[in-house]
Amino acid sequence: MRSWPAIPLAFTLLAGCTELADGLGDLTDSTRTVRYAISDIPADDEREIGESVAERILGAAPPVDDARVQEYVNLVGTWVASHSERPDIDWTFAVIEADTVNALATPGGYIFISRGLFLLLEDEAELAAVLGHEIAHVSRHHHLQELQRISRRSLAFDLAEHAAGDGLGDERLRLLADAGIELFDRGLDREDELEADRVGTTYAARAGYDPWALLSVLTTLDAIHPDALAIEQLRASHPPAADRRERLAAWLEEAGLPAGARPGVRFRAMRDRLAATD
Amino acid sequence: MRNPFRQPNPAATRIGSMPAGTRLLGLVLLLVSLPLLAAGEPGVISEPARMLEAPAGDAGLIAELPAGTPVERLERRDGWMRIATDEDTGWVRVWQFREAGIAGEGGGEGGLLSGLQRFSRAATGLFTREPAGDDAGNTTAAIGTRGLGVGEAARAAPDPAARERVDGYRVDSRAARDYADDAGLTR
Numbered sequence A: 001m002r003s004w005p006a007i008p009l010a011f012t013l014l015a016g017c018t019e020l021a022d023g024l025g026d027l028t029d030s031t032r033t034v035r036y037a038i039s040d041i042p043a044d045d046e047r048e049i050g051e052s053v054a055e056r057i058l059g060a061a062p063p064v065d066d067a068r069v070q071e072y073v074n075l076v077g078t079w080v081a082s083h084s085e086r087p088d089i090d091w092t093f094a095v096i097e098a099d100t101v102n103a104l105a106t107p108g109g110y111i112f113i114s115r116g117l118f119l120l121l122e123d124e125a126e127l128a129a130v131l132g133h134e135i136a137h138v139s140r141h142h143h144l145q146e147l148q149r150i151s152r153r154s155l156a157f158d159l160a161e162h163a164a165g166d167g168l169g170d171e172r173l174r175l176l177a178d179a180g181i182e183l184f185d186r187g188l189d190r191e192d193e194l195e196a197d198r199v200g201t202t203y204a205a206r207a208g209y210d211p212w213a214l215l216s217v218l219t220t221l222d223a224i225h226p227d228a229l230a231i232e233q234l235r236a237s238h239p240p241a242a243d244r245r246e247r248l249a250a251w252l253e254e255a256g257l258p259a260g261a262r263p264g265v266r267f268r269a270m271r272d273r274l275a276a277t278d
Numbered sequence B: 001m002r003n004p005f006r007q008p009n010p011a012a013t014r015i016g017s018m019p020a021g022t023r024l025l026g027l028v029l030l031l032v033s034l035p036l037l038a039a040g041e042p043g044v045i046s047e048p049a050r051m052l053e054a055p056a057g058d059a060g061l062i063a064e065l066p067a068g069t070p071v072e073r074l075e076r077r078d079g080w081m082r083i084a085t086d087e088d089t090g091w092v093r094v095w096q097f098r099e100a101g102i103a104g105e106g107g108g109e110g111g112l113l114s115g116l117q118r119f120s121r122a123a124t125g126l127f128t129r130e131p132a133g134d135d136a137g138n139t140t141a142a143i144g145t146r147g148l149g150v151g152e153a154a155r156a157a158p159d160p161a162a163r164e165r166v167d168g169y170r171v172d173s174r175a176a177r178d179y180a181d182d183a184g185l186t187r
Helices: A006-013 A018-027 A043-060 A067-081 A115-120 A124-139 A142-154 A170-186 A190-206 A213-223 A229-237 A241-255 A265-276 B020-038 B111-119 B121-127 B136-142 B160-167 B173-182
Strands: A092-096 A103-105 A110-114 B041-045 B049-052 B061-065 B070-077 B080-084 B089-093 B097-099
Touching: A043 A092, A043 A110, A043 A142, A043 A170, A043 B160, A067 A092, A067 A124, A067 A190, A067 A265, A067 B173, A092 A115, A092 B160, A103 A124, A110 A115, A110 A124, A115 A265, A124 A142, A124 A190, A124 A213, A124 A265, A142 A170, A142 A190, A170 A229, A190 A213, A190 A241, A213 A241, B061 B089, B070 B097
Parallel strands: A092 A110
Antiparallel strands: A103 A110, B041 B070, B041 B097, B049 B061, B049 B089, B070 B080, B080 B089
16 A cells, blocks of 8 residues: 655655745645635635536537546546545546647536547546646636636626625626636636646646656647647647746656556557547 | 456466466466567657666766657656667656557657547647648648637537536546556555
Protein backbone atom coordinates (compact mmCIF):
# COMPACT_ATOMS: atom_id res chain seq x y z
CA MET A 1 0.00 0.00 0.00
CA ARG A 2 1.42 3.35 -1.02
CA SER A 3 2.59 5.44 1.92
CA TRP A 4 1.22 8.90 1.22
CA PRO A 5 2.82 10.75 4.15
CA ALA A 6 6.07 10.50 2.20
CA ILE A 7 4.81 12.89 -0.45
CA PRO A 8 3.63 15.75 1.75
CA LEU A 9 6.82 15.28 3.78
CA ALA A 10 8.85 15.77 0.63
CA PHE A 11 6.95 18.99 -0.01
CA THR A 12 7.48 20.38 3.48
CA LEU A 13 11.23 19.83 3.21
CA LEU A 14 11.47 22.15 0.23
CA ALA A 15 11.07 25.35 2.17
CA GLY A 16 13.00 27.72 -0.05
CA CYS A 17 10.85 27.61 -3.13
CA THR A 18 8.06 30.18 -3.07
CA GLU A 19 6.12 28.45 -5.80
CA LEU A 20 5.98 25.33 -3.71
CA ALA A 21 5.08 27.28 -0.59
CA ASP A 22 2.03 28.68 -2.35
CA GLY A 23 -0.77 26.26 -1.60
CA LEU A 24 1.54 23.57 -0.20
CA GLY A 25 0.09 23.94 3.25
CA ASP A 26 -3.20 22.85 1.76
CA LEU A 27 -1.75 19.77 0.17
CA THR A 28 -0.09 18.47 3.30
CA ASP A 29 -3.45 17.75 4.87
CA SER A 30 -6.23 16.71 2.59
CA THR A 31 -8.76 16.88 5.37
CA ARG A 32 -8.13 20.54 6.16
CA THR A 33 -10.25 23.13 4.40
CA VAL A 34 -8.43 24.71 1.50
CA ARG A 35 -7.81 28.43 1.83
CA TYR A 36 -10.17 30.05 -0.62
CA ALA A 37 -10.13 33.69 -1.59
CA ILE A 38 -13.90 33.34 -1.33
CA SER A 39 -15.11 30.74 1.13
CA ASP A 40 -18.73 31.73 1.48
CA ILE A 41 -20.24 30.98 -1.90
CA PRO A 42 -22.84 28.34 -1.09
CA ALA A 43 -22.15 25.02 -2.76
CA ASP A 44 -25.66 25.02 -4.24
CA ASP A 45 -25.03 28.34 -5.96
CA GLU A 46 -21.70 27.14 -7.24
CA ARG A 47 -23.33 24.03 -8.66
CA GLU A 48 -26.11 26.07 -10.23
CA ILE A 49 -23.58 28.28 -12.00
CA GLY A 50 -21.68 25.21 -13.15
CA GLU A 51 -24.83 23.60 -14.55
CA SER A 52 -25.65 26.72 -16.55
CA VAL A 53 -22.15 26.95 -17.97
CA ALA A 54 -22.10 23.21 -18.70
CA GLU A 55 -25.39 23.46 -20.63
CA ARG A 56 -23.88 26.18 -22.84
CA ILE A 57 -20.74 24.14 -23.52
CA LEU A 58 -22.79 21.06 -24.36
CA GLY A 59 -24.99 23.17 -26.61
CA ALA A 60 -21.91 23.91 -28.71
CA ALA A 61 -20.26 20.48 -28.36
CA PRO A 62 -22.57 17.63 -27.35
CA PRO A 63 -21.34 14.63 -25.37
CA VAL A 64 -19.81 11.82 -27.43
CA ASP A 65 -22.46 9.15 -27.86
CA ASP A 66 -20.54 6.23 -26.36
CA ALA A 67 -21.47 5.16 -22.85
CA ARG A 68 -18.34 3.06 -22.38
CA VAL A 69 -16.01 5.93 -23.22
CA GLN A 70 -18.00 8.23 -20.96
CA GLU A 71 -17.99 5.73 -18.11
CA TYR A 72 -14.22 5.30 -18.56
CA VAL A 73 -13.46 9.01 -18.33
CA ASN A 74 -15.64 9.21 -15.22
CA LEU A 75 -13.89 6.28 -13.56
CA VAL A 76 -10.46 7.83 -14.14
CA GLY A 77 -11.55 11.39 -13.36
CA THR A 78 -13.45 10.47 -10.20
CA TRP A 79 -10.44 8.54 -8.93
CA VAL A 80 -8.15 11.52 -9.44
CA ALA A 81 -10.73 13.93 -7.96
CA SER A 82 -11.05 11.74 -4.88
CA HIS A 83 -7.48 12.81 -4.09
CA SER A 84 -8.30 16.50 -4.21
CA GLU A 85 -9.37 18.70 -1.31
CA ARG A 86 -12.98 18.41 -2.52
CA PRO A 87 -13.59 14.71 -2.99
CA ASP A 88 -17.28 14.92 -2.13
CA ILE A 89 -18.70 17.27 -4.75
CA ASP A 90 -20.56 15.80 -7.75
CA TRP A 91 -17.60 15.50 -10.09
CA THR A 92 -18.93 14.87 -13.59
CA PHE A 93 -16.75 14.14 -16.59
CA ALA A 94 -17.52 13.89 -20.29
CA VAL A 95 -15.81 13.67 -23.66
CA ILE A 96 -17.43 16.21 -25.97
CA GLU A 97 -17.78 16.38 -29.73
CA ALA A 98 -15.13 18.89 -30.68
CA ASP A 99 -12.09 18.30 -32.87
CA THR A 100 -10.33 21.27 -31.37
CA VAL A 101 -7.94 20.61 -28.50
CA ASN A 102 -9.74 21.67 -25.33
CA ALA A 103 -10.34 20.66 -21.76
CA LEU A 104 -12.73 22.76 -19.70
CA ALA A 105 -13.94 22.92 -16.12
CA THR A 106 -16.92 24.66 -14.58
CA PRO A 107 -17.52 25.69 -10.97
CA GLY A 108 -19.13 22.81 -9.11
CA GLY A 109 -17.20 20.10 -10.93
CA TYR A 110 -18.19 19.57 -14.58
CA ILE A 111 -15.02 18.62 -16.48
CA PHE A 112 -15.06 18.28 -20.26
CA ILE A 113 -12.37 16.99 -22.58
CA SER A 114 -12.69 17.32 -26.33
CA ARG A 115 -12.49 14.38 -28.70
CA GLY A 116 -9.60 16.20 -30.37
CA LEU A 117 -7.55 16.27 -27.20
CA PHE A 118 -8.46 12.73 -26.13
CA LEU A 119 -7.19 11.37 -29.45
CA LEU A 120 -3.88 13.17 -28.96
CA LEU A 121 -3.12 11.52 -25.65
CA GLU A 122 -0.92 8.44 -25.29
CA ASP A 123 -1.94 6.74 -22.06
CA GLU A 124 -4.10 6.92 -18.97
CA ALA A 125 -1.51 8.89 -17.01
CA GLU A 126 -1.72 11.68 -19.58
CA LEU A 127 -5.51 11.63 -19.33
CA ALA A 128 -5.24 11.74 -15.53
CA ALA A 129 -2.86 14.69 -15.83
CA VAL A 130 -5.24 16.66 -18.05
CA LEU A 131 -8.23 15.87 -15.83
CA GLY A 132 -6.15 16.66 -12.74
CA HIS A 133 -5.36 20.11 -14.10
CA GLU A 134 -9.06 20.83 -14.59
CA ILE A 135 -9.97 19.35 -11.21
CA ALA A 136 -7.44 21.71 -9.66
CA HIS A 137 -9.19 24.72 -11.22
CA VAL A 138 -12.40 23.62 -9.48
CA SER A 139 -10.85 22.66 -6.15
CA ARG A 140 -9.02 26.00 -6.09
CA HIS A 141 -12.13 27.91 -7.14
CA HIS A 142 -10.22 29.67 -9.93
CA HIS A 143 -13.25 30.26 -12.14
CA LEU A 144 -15.46 31.19 -9.22
CA GLN A 145 -12.93 33.75 -7.97
CA GLU A 146 -12.75 35.29 -11.41
CA LEU A 147 -16.54 35.35 -11.69
CA GLN A 148 -16.72 37.12 -8.36
CA ARG A 149 -14.31 39.76 -9.62
CA ILE A 150 -16.36 40.13 -12.78
CA SER A 151 -19.64 40.33 -10.86
CA ARG A 152 -18.34 43.16 -8.68
CA ARG A 153 -16.80 45.04 -11.58
CA SER A 154 -19.34 44.62 -14.35
CA LEU A 155 -22.51 42.87 -13.26
CA ALA A 156 -23.69 45.18 -10.46
CA PHE A 157 -23.95 42.50 -7.84
CA ASP A 158 -21.41 40.81 -5.61
CA LEU A 159 -21.48 37.05 -5.81
CA ALA A 160 -19.94 36.76 -2.37
CA GLU A 161 -22.65 38.85 -0.70
CA HIS A 162 -25.44 36.70 -1.98
CA ALA A 163 -27.27 34.97 0.85
CA ALA A 164 -27.41 31.21 0.92
CA GLY A 165 -30.74 29.56 0.38
CA ASP A 166 -32.29 32.19 -1.89
CA GLY A 167 -31.03 30.82 -5.15
CA LEU A 168 -29.31 33.13 -7.62
CA GLY A 169 -32.33 33.79 -9.81
CA ASP A 170 -32.56 33.41 -13.57
CA GLU A 171 -31.17 36.79 -14.53
CA ARG A 172 -28.03 36.61 -12.37
CA LEU A 173 -27.48 33.03 -13.43
CA ARG A 174 -27.67 34.02 -17.08
CA LEU A 175 -25.18 36.85 -16.56
CA LEU A 176 -22.80 34.57 -14.70
CA ALA A 177 -23.07 31.83 -17.33
CA ASP A 178 -22.33 34.42 -20.07
CA ALA A 179 -19.29 35.57 -18.13
CA GLY A 180 -18.23 32.00 -17.41
CA ILE A 181 -18.34 31.08 -21.08
CA GLU A 182 -16.34 34.15 -22.03
CA LEU A 183 -13.67 33.04 -19.56
CA PHE A 184 -12.92 29.99 -21.66
CA ASP A 185 -11.89 32.20 -24.55
CA ARG A 186 -10.15 34.83 -22.45
CA GLY A 187 -8.49 32.49 -20.01
CA LEU A 188 -7.72 32.62 -16.34
CA ASP A 189 -4.87 34.38 -14.66
CA ARG A 190 -1.50 32.94 -15.76
CA GLU A 191 -0.58 32.01 -12.19
CA ASP A 192 -3.86 30.10 -11.85
CA GLU A 193 -2.89 28.01 -14.88
CA LEU A 194 0.58 27.30 -13.55
CA GLU A 195 -0.88 26.44 -10.16
CA ALA A 196 -3.35 24.05 -11.80
CA ASP A 197 -0.41 22.31 -13.51
CA ARG A 198 1.31 21.72 -10.15
CA VAL A 199 -1.77 20.93 -8.09
CA GLY A 200 -3.34 18.74 -10.77
CA THR A 201 -0.09 16.82 -11.11
CA THR A 202 -0.10 16.30 -7.36
CA TYR A 203 -3.62 14.88 -7.43
CA ALA A 204 -2.68 12.51 -10.25
CA ALA A 205 0.43 11.43 -8.34
CA ARG A 206 -1.63 10.74 -5.23
CA ALA A 207 -3.89 8.63 -7.43
CA GLY A 208 -0.89 6.51 -8.43
CA TYR A 209 -0.19 8.00 -11.87
CA ASP A 210 3.18 9.13 -13.16
CA PRO A 211 3.53 12.82 -12.22
CA TRP A 212 5.69 13.44 -15.31
CA ALA A 213 2.82 12.67 -17.68
CA LEU A 214 1.62 16.28 -18.01
CA LEU A 215 5.03 17.16 -19.43
CA SER A 216 4.43 14.68 -22.25
CA VAL A 217 1.06 16.30 -22.95
CA LEU A 218 2.64 19.75 -23.03
CA THR A 219 5.29 18.44 -25.43
CA THR A 220 2.53 17.23 -27.75
CA LEU A 221 0.72 20.57 -27.55
CA ASP A 222 3.96 22.40 -28.24
CA ALA A 223 4.46 20.32 -31.38
CA ILE A 224 1.23 21.54 -32.98
CA HIS A 225 1.73 24.31 -35.49
CA PRO A 226 1.15 27.61 -33.67
CA ASP A 227 -1.33 28.81 -36.30
CA ALA A 228 -3.39 25.63 -36.24
CA LEU A 229 -7.08 26.22 -35.71
CA ALA A 230 -7.19 23.20 -33.42
CA ILE A 231 -5.40 25.05 -30.66
CA GLU A 232 -6.55 28.59 -31.34
CA GLN A 233 -8.65 28.78 -28.19
CA LEU A 234 -6.08 26.92 -26.11
CA ARG A 235 -3.36 29.34 -27.13
CA ALA A 236 -5.58 32.34 -26.47
CA SER A 237 -6.49 31.19 -23.00
CA HIS A 238 -3.33 29.56 -21.63
CA PRO A 239 0.34 30.41 -21.19
CA PRO A 240 2.55 28.91 -23.96
CA ALA A 241 3.01 25.15 -23.56
CA ALA A 242 6.79 25.50 -23.57
CA ASP A 243 6.66 27.95 -20.64
CA ARG A 244 4.33 25.71 -18.70
CA ARG A 245 6.59 22.76 -19.28
CA GLU A 246 9.69 24.59 -18.13
CA ARG A 247 8.03 25.73 -14.90
CA LEU A 248 6.49 22.34 -14.18
CA ALA A 249 9.70 20.43 -14.91
CA ALA A 250 11.64 22.64 -12.52
CA TRP A 251 9.00 22.12 -9.85
CA LEU A 252 8.95 18.36 -10.36
CA GLU A 253 12.72 18.14 -10.07
CA GLU A 254 12.55 19.88 -6.71
CA ALA A 255 9.52 17.95 -5.49
CA GLY A 256 11.16 14.57 -6.11
CA LEU A 257 7.86 12.78 -6.72
CA PRO A 258 8.23 9.07 -7.55
CA ALA A 259 7.73 7.83 -11.11
CA GLY A 260 4.20 6.39 -10.82
CA ALA A 261 2.22 4.25 -13.27
CA ARG A 262 1.37 4.85 -16.91
CA PRO A 263 -1.38 2.32 -17.65
CA GLY A 264 -2.10 2.15 -21.37
CA VAL A 265 -4.18 -0.89 -22.33
CA ARG A 266 -7.64 0.28 -21.36
CA PHE A 267 -6.91 3.88 -22.39
CA ARG A 268 -5.92 2.78 -25.88
CA ALA A 269 -9.03 0.62 -26.14
CA MET A 270 -11.16 3.69 -25.43
CA ARG A 271 -9.12 5.84 -27.79
CA ASP A 272 -9.60 3.23 -30.51
CA ARG A 273 -13.37 3.34 -29.94
CA LEU A 274 -13.32 7.11 -30.34
CA ALA A 275 -11.12 6.91 -33.41
CA ALA A 276 -13.46 4.40 -35.01
CA THR A 277 -16.31 6.91 -34.90
CA ASP A 278 -14.22 9.83 -36.07
CA MET B 1 -22.03 -7.14 -11.96
CA ARG B 2 -18.79 -8.01 -13.59
CA ASN B 3 -16.72 -4.94 -14.28
CA PRO B 4 -16.51 -4.76 -18.09
CA PHE B 5 -13.26 -2.87 -17.87
CA ARG B 6 -11.49 -5.36 -15.65
CA GLN B 7 -8.17 -6.35 -17.18
CA PRO B 8 -7.36 -10.05 -17.04
CA ASN B 9 -5.30 -11.02 -14.06
CA PRO B 10 -1.82 -12.22 -14.99
CA ALA B 11 -1.64 -16.00 -14.83
CA ALA B 12 -1.99 -17.07 -11.25
CA THR B 13 -0.93 -20.66 -11.82
CA ARG B 14 1.72 -21.62 -9.37
CA ILE B 15 4.84 -22.78 -11.16
CA GLY B 16 5.58 -25.22 -8.37
CA SER B 17 2.39 -27.11 -9.05
CA MET B 18 3.23 -27.74 -12.72
CA PRO B 19 4.51 -31.10 -13.89
CA ALA B 20 8.33 -31.28 -14.11
CA GLY B 21 8.30 -31.59 -17.91
CA THR B 22 6.29 -28.40 -18.24
CA ARG B 23 8.61 -26.51 -15.96
CA LEU B 24 11.66 -27.66 -17.95
CA LEU B 25 10.01 -26.58 -21.19
CA GLY B 26 9.21 -23.24 -19.61
CA LEU B 27 12.81 -22.76 -18.55
CA VAL B 28 14.12 -23.59 -22.02
CA LEU B 29 11.71 -21.15 -23.63
CA LEU B 30 12.68 -18.48 -21.13
CA LEU B 31 16.40 -18.90 -21.83
CA VAL B 32 15.84 -18.82 -25.57
CA SER B 33 13.78 -15.66 -25.35
CA LEU B 34 16.10 -13.80 -22.96
CA PRO B 35 17.91 -11.93 -25.75
CA LEU B 36 14.49 -10.71 -26.93
CA LEU B 37 13.45 -9.70 -23.42
CA ALA B 38 16.66 -7.73 -23.03
CA ALA B 39 15.88 -5.62 -26.09
CA GLY B 40 14.48 -2.21 -25.23
CA GLU B 41 10.98 -1.06 -25.97
CA PRO B 42 10.96 0.77 -29.32
CA GLY B 43 10.29 4.46 -29.31
CA VAL B 44 11.02 7.75 -30.94
CA ILE B 45 12.48 11.05 -29.80
CA SER B 46 9.63 13.56 -29.62
CA GLU B 47 11.59 16.81 -29.93
CA PRO B 48 15.26 17.84 -30.41
CA ALA B 49 16.97 16.27 -27.41
CA ARG B 50 20.37 16.24 -25.79
CA MET B 51 21.43 12.71 -24.87
CA LEU B 52 23.53 12.93 -21.72
CA GLU B 53 25.95 10.68 -19.89
CA ALA B 54 23.95 10.70 -16.66
CA PRO B 55 20.41 11.62 -15.50
CA ALA B 56 21.36 15.16 -14.51
CA GLY B 57 21.07 18.48 -16.29
CA ASP B 58 24.80 19.20 -16.03
CA ALA B 59 25.97 15.78 -17.23
CA GLY B 60 28.23 15.51 -20.26
CA LEU B 61 26.69 15.59 -23.72
CA ILE B 62 26.90 12.40 -25.79
CA ALA B 63 24.86 13.45 -28.82
CA GLU B 64 22.17 15.82 -30.05
CA LEU B 65 19.20 13.80 -31.30
CA PRO B 66 16.74 15.28 -33.79
CA ALA B 67 12.99 14.77 -33.39
CA GLY B 68 11.93 11.49 -34.95
CA THR B 69 15.12 9.58 -34.10
CA PRO B 70 14.17 5.92 -33.51
CA VAL B 71 15.47 4.72 -30.13
CA GLU B 72 15.02 1.95 -27.61
CA ARG B 73 13.89 2.55 -24.06
CA LEU B 74 16.16 0.89 -21.51
CA GLU B 75 15.41 2.34 -18.10
CA ARG B 76 13.25 4.99 -16.42
CA ARG B 77 14.46 7.00 -13.45
CA ASP B 78 11.97 9.67 -12.31
CA GLY B 79 12.19 12.48 -14.88
CA TRP B 80 14.84 10.75 -16.98
CA MET B 81 14.86 7.95 -19.52
CA ARG B 82 17.89 5.90 -20.52
CA ILE B 83 17.73 5.14 -24.21
CA ALA B 84 19.78 3.49 -26.88
CA THR B 85 20.37 4.74 -30.39
CA ASP B 86 22.21 2.73 -33.05
CA GLU B 87 25.48 4.11 -31.77
CA ASP B 88 25.18 4.98 -28.10
CA THR B 89 23.23 4.81 -24.90
CA GLY B 90 22.48 7.81 -22.74
CA TRP B 91 19.82 9.76 -20.88
CA VAL B 92 17.09 12.10 -22.16
CA ARG B 93 14.18 13.80 -20.37
CA VAL B 94 11.21 11.51 -19.93
CA TRP B 95 8.92 13.58 -22.17
CA GLN B 96 11.42 13.41 -24.98
CA PHE B 97 10.75 9.70 -25.44
CA ARG B 98 7.58 8.41 -26.99
CA GLU B 99 6.50 4.82 -27.48
CA ALA B 100 6.32 3.83 -31.12
CA GLY B 101 4.24 1.32 -32.99
CA ILE B 102 0.99 1.83 -31.12
CA ALA B 103 0.05 5.47 -31.31
CA GLY B 104 2.51 7.01 -33.72
CA GLU B 105 5.01 6.29 -36.40
CA GLY B 106 8.42 4.95 -35.43
CA GLY B 107 10.16 7.94 -36.82
CA GLY B 108 10.53 9.94 -39.96
CA GLU B 109 8.80 13.14 -40.87
CA GLY B 110 5.40 12.22 -39.47
CA GLY B 111 6.64 12.67 -35.97
CA LEU B 112 4.16 13.32 -33.21
CA LEU B 113 1.27 14.36 -35.39
CA SER B 114 1.24 11.48 -37.85
CA GLY B 115 -0.44 9.33 -35.24
CA LEU B 116 -2.95 12.05 -34.66
CA GLN B 117 -3.78 12.35 -38.33
CA ARG B 118 -4.37 8.65 -38.53
CA PHE B 119 -6.72 8.83 -35.58
CA SER B 120 -8.56 12.00 -36.39
CA ARG B 121 -9.27 12.24 -40.08
CA ALA B 122 -11.94 14.86 -39.50
CA ALA B 123 -9.52 17.04 -37.56
CA THR B 124 -6.57 16.77 -39.92
CA GLY B 125 -7.27 20.14 -41.43
CA LEU B 126 -7.28 21.75 -38.00
CA PHE B 127 -3.79 20.72 -37.04
CA THR B 128 -1.65 22.16 -39.76
CA ARG B 129 -1.61 25.41 -41.56
CA GLU B 130 0.56 26.30 -44.45
CA PRO B 131 2.95 29.19 -43.81
CA ALA B 132 1.63 32.63 -44.66
CA GLY B 133 1.83 33.27 -48.36
CA ASP B 134 0.67 29.82 -49.36
CA ASP B 135 -2.81 29.30 -50.76
CA ALA B 136 -5.58 30.44 -48.44
CA GLY B 137 -7.69 27.40 -49.26
CA ASN B 138 -6.39 25.53 -46.20
CA THR B 139 -8.81 27.44 -43.95
CA THR B 140 -11.72 25.80 -45.77
CA ALA B 141 -10.72 22.52 -44.12
CA ALA B 142 -12.18 23.92 -40.92
CA ILE B 143 -15.62 24.53 -42.38
CA GLY B 144 -18.01 21.85 -41.25
CA THR B 145 -15.52 20.43 -38.78
CA ARG B 146 -16.73 20.08 -35.22
CA GLY B 147 -15.10 22.72 -33.12
CA LEU B 148 -15.26 24.57 -29.86
CA GLY B 149 -13.42 27.53 -31.20
CA VAL B 150 -13.32 31.05 -29.96
CA GLY B 151 -16.84 32.40 -29.51
CA GLU B 152 -18.69 29.20 -30.34
CA ALA B 153 -19.87 28.36 -26.84
CA ALA B 154 -21.03 31.96 -26.43
CA ARG B 155 -23.27 31.63 -29.47
CA ALA B 156 -24.67 28.21 -28.60
CA ALA B 157 -28.08 27.64 -27.05
CA PRO B 158 -27.94 25.82 -23.71
CA ASP B 159 -28.74 22.09 -23.80
CA PRO B 160 -30.16 20.98 -20.43
CA ALA B 161 -31.04 17.53 -21.81
CA ALA B 162 -27.40 16.94 -22.73
CA ARG B 163 -26.37 18.01 -19.25
CA GLU B 164 -28.76 15.48 -17.73
CA ARG B 165 -27.34 12.81 -20.01
CA VAL B 166 -23.86 13.67 -18.82
CA ASP B 167 -25.02 13.57 -15.19
CA GLY B 168 -26.06 10.00 -15.86
CA TYR B 169 -22.48 9.02 -16.65
CA ARG B 170 -21.22 9.86 -13.15
CA VAL B 171 -19.74 7.03 -11.11
CA ASP B 172 -19.38 6.71 -7.38
CA SER B 173 -16.03 6.78 -5.64
CA ARG B 174 -16.21 3.09 -4.79
CA ALA B 175 -16.45 2.13 -8.47
CA ALA B 176 -13.58 4.50 -9.26
CA ARG B 177 -11.43 2.94 -6.56
CA ASP B 178 -12.15 -0.58 -7.81
CA TYR B 179 -11.25 0.48 -11.34
CA ALA B 180 -8.01 2.02 -10.11
CA ASP B 181 -7.27 -1.14 -8.18
CA ASP B 182 -7.59 -3.16 -11.40
CA ALA B 183 -4.72 -1.18 -12.91
CA GLY B 184 -2.54 -1.47 -9.82
CA LEU B 185 -2.95 2.19 -8.94
CA THR B 186 -3.84 1.59 -5.32
CA ARG B 187 -0.69 -0.34 -4.45
